[in-house]
Amino acid sequence: MPGGWGVADPAQQPRWDGNENLAEAPAGQRVRGVGDVFVMALAQGHQIRENHIVEFAEGRRIAWLPSEPGMEPPGHLWRWELEPIDEGRTRVTHTYDWTKLTDENRFARARATTSDSLRASIDRLAALAE
Secondary structure, eight states: OTTSOGGGOGGGGGGGOTTSOEEEOOSSOOOOSTTOEEEEEETTTTOEEEEEEEEEETTTEEEEEEESTTSOOOSOEEEEEEEEEETTEEEEEEEEEOTTOOOGGGHHHHHHOOHHHHHHHHHHHHHHHO
């Protein structure tokens, strides 16, 4: 994406969230590498989540494990991967992996995150990039 990699700027993520889960993130949290943590408020109840970066390659990949503040992440992972095809096109893959989720109370919400909601995020991101 031109002008710096928008997916690595948490303040922008609510703009393309097809899961309707994100409310806002403070500006100035641009991700620079593995080990970074950014904070996000959820849409429902404005609960705060800390998002621990576990994969990062500038302009190519970002993945994080969300958690309640000060807690260990319960095991679900969000990932964005970008692969340039040519000068005007990029293949985007958006993944939600909850195979390591340990908190059974979160299973229903995890199951509610469908391929349609992931696709909606990709479509919104594409519209913003164009």
